[in-house]
Amino acid sequence: MKRLMMTLAVCLFSAAALMAQPQGGKPDEQQRKKDFERIRSEKIAFITSELDLIPEEAQVFWPVYNQCSNEMQEAHKKAMSIFGEIRGKKGDELSEKELEKKLDAYVQASKASSQVMADWYPKFKEVLPVRKVAKLYEAEEAFQMRMIHNLRNNPPQGPRPREKR
Numbered sequence: 001m002k003r004l005m006m007t008l009a010v011c012l013f014s015a016a017a018l019m020a021q022p023q024g025g026k027p028d029e030q031q032r033k034k035d036f037e038r039i040r041s042e043k044i045a046f047i048t049s050e051l052d053l054i055p056e057e058a059q060v061f062w063p064v065y066n067q068c069s070n071e072m073q074e075a076h077k078k079a080m081s082i083f084g085e086i087r088g089k090k091g092d093e094l095s096e097k098e099l100e101k102k103l104d105a106y107v108q109a110s111k112a113s114s115q116v117m118a119d120w121y122p123k124f125k126e127v128l129p130v131r132k133v134a135k136l137y138e139a140e141e142a143f144q145m146r147m148i149h150n151l152r153n154n155p156p157q158g159p160r161p162r163e164k165r
Contacts, residue, residue: 043143050139051132060127065136068120075116079109
């Protein structure tokens with residue numbers, strides 16, 4: 001449960017950082033993509049450094065990791081889409097039954113999102129020694145903690161509109 005909450009917190013903080021809006025009020029899609037790619041590049045460099053992959057390992061590891069990462073991203077996107085449907089005024093306009101249905105879907109989507117790394121564990125063991133798989137999971141956690149630390153010390157700039165209740 002603690003891991004699920006930490007993963008959700010990182011995802012929400014990352015989404016907030018990437019969705020920070022410029023002064024004009026409209027999302028700057030180009031800046032968001034640029035930020036996402038920068039974070040992705042930092043994560044790849046961090047994992048590469050932490051795992052100390054030899055070229056043969058890297059060649060088989062990165063395609064597997066990228067598939068896993070894409071699956072995590074899709075699961076997270078689904079959870080955030082559902083979350084957007086219940087957030088603020090949208091949630092207030094739903095009946096109790098509709099809101100409960102959306103919350104159930106959100107919890108299931110969040111659970112699926114956090115389950116991805118566990119599901120990919122056997123595939124990682126096929127391409128890496130178990131010690132490096134352990135280092136991968138450690139590196140994932142360390143990178144998430146680094147992102148949280150960076151967001152705490154350097155919050156996104158500019159106002160972020162919030163819906164009034």
